[in-house]
Amino acid sequence: MPTPFLALGYFAPAPCVREKNRLRPGFRESSDDYPDKLDYRQSDLLDAFAERLGLNKANDEYPRDYMTRMIDRFDSKLVTENKAIINLLRDPKAERDQYDAIKIHYDTFIKNLDEEREAIDSKTRGDLGNVGGVSRMIAKSISAPRYIKSLDSYINDEANEELNRALAIKHRTDTINDTCQQFKHSLIGLSDLHQADQYRTHSEALQGSLNTFMSSYGKELSEDQQKAINVGFSVAKQQIRSNTMSFRR
Numbered sequence: 001m002p003t004p005f006l007a008l009g010y011f012a013p014a015p016c017v018r019e020k021n022r023l024r025p026g027f028r029e030s031s032d033d034y035p036d037k038l039d040y041r042q043s044d045l046l047d048a049f050a051e052r053l054g055l056n057k058a059n060d061e062y063p064r065d066y067m068t069r070m071i072d073r074f075d076s077k078l079v080t081e082n083k084a085i086i087n088l089l090r091d092p093k094a095e096r097d098q099y100d101a102i103k104i105h106y107d108t109f110i111k112n113l114d115e116e117r118e119a120i121d122s123k124t125r126g127d128l129g130n131v132g133g134v135s136r137m138i139a140k141s142i143s144a145p146r147y148i149k150s151l152d153s154y155i156n157d158e159a160n161e162e163l164n165r166a167l168a169i170k171h172r173t174d175t176i177n178d179t180c181q182q183f184k185h186s187l188i189g190l191s192d193l194h195q196a197d198q199y200r201t202h203s204e205a206l207q208g209s210l211n212t213f214m215s216s217y218g219k220e221l222s223e224d225q226q227k228a229i230n231v232g233f234s235v236a237k238q239q240i241r242s243n244t245m246s247f248r249r
Contacts, residue, residue, distance in 0.1 A: 035093040042088055044095065049085050053078070071213055089165050099125050099163070106164035110171065112149055128205060131198055134189035137182040142209040144179040148172060176217060180225040183210055187232030 022038045023029040029038045038046060050056050055073065057066045079086050088095040151172040155165050163202035186206050193199040210229075221229075 001149055006239060031093075035096075036156075037086075040098060041099075042092055043132065045088065046085065049082065074129055083206035100145075100160050102163050103167070105161065106167050109154060114214040117147050120146075124205075128201055129198055131187050131193060131202070134192060134202060137189065138206050138209065141182045141186060141213065142205065144175065144182075144209075148175055148217065151175065176220065177225060179213060180221065180228045183213070184228040187229075187236040190236060204217055 006177060022043050023031065023034060025040070029037070030039070053073070055070065057063075061069075061111060084095075120143050121136070121139040123233060124142055125135045127139065128135045151168050154168045155172065157165075158166075183206075186202075190203055190206070193202055
């Protein structure tokens with residue numbers, strides 16, 4: 001089992017060294033075939049670690065100076081405070097196996113949650129008349145608050161592993177971002193509904209879901225997320241004005 005010092009090769013900038021120790025994007029390499037290589041998740045963790053501690057070799061730094069700096073940098077304090085990264089460097093396969101074993105609980109939770117959401121969305125699409133993409137997006141926006149609330153419960157449950165709670169936090173952020181995009185495209189997509197009853201049913205459902213979502217999560221939205229919703233409103237209003245002017249003519 002290599003020591004952290006022997007693992008310094010992971011930080012070396014030479015492409016040949018990187019390819020030797022990491023799965024290569026675009027080459028369809030798998031951890032099943034190369035269990036001792038860093039997978040893509042591990043590579044990202046290591047890159048962030050190296051960036052945070054200034055472990056990358058500077059362009060004008062001599063190799064001998066770089067290695068001397070690395071040996072001095074990898075002291076007992078660094079090793080003690082970064083055990084997870086050191087364990088990853090020593091044995092990528094063991095770290096991966098442990099990660100996967102812990103993550104099973106999160107994967108199962110998300111699988112069940114997604115299946116439950118899909119059942120709800122399917123019923124909502126049917127109630128809306130299932131008019132293509134706009135029905136699908138509005139259904140997703142309606143189920144979003146309940147979905148996010150379930151993620152919140154998982155995140156706040158201290159009985160869950162820290163890793164899994166962190167994954168749930170990221171998924172929650174992605175879900176809120178996706179929901180904002182769904183609102184945007186749903187508002188734009190209303191113009192594709194030419195039957196009055198379909199337009200009314202979808203627009204009322206969309207307005208209700210937007211009100212619910214904004215009352216719960218509106219204060220959390222980033223500038224870009226709020227902008228996405230505003231773009232949807234702007235396009236929808238332009239379409240209404242355009243249709244009104246055409247009708248008057």
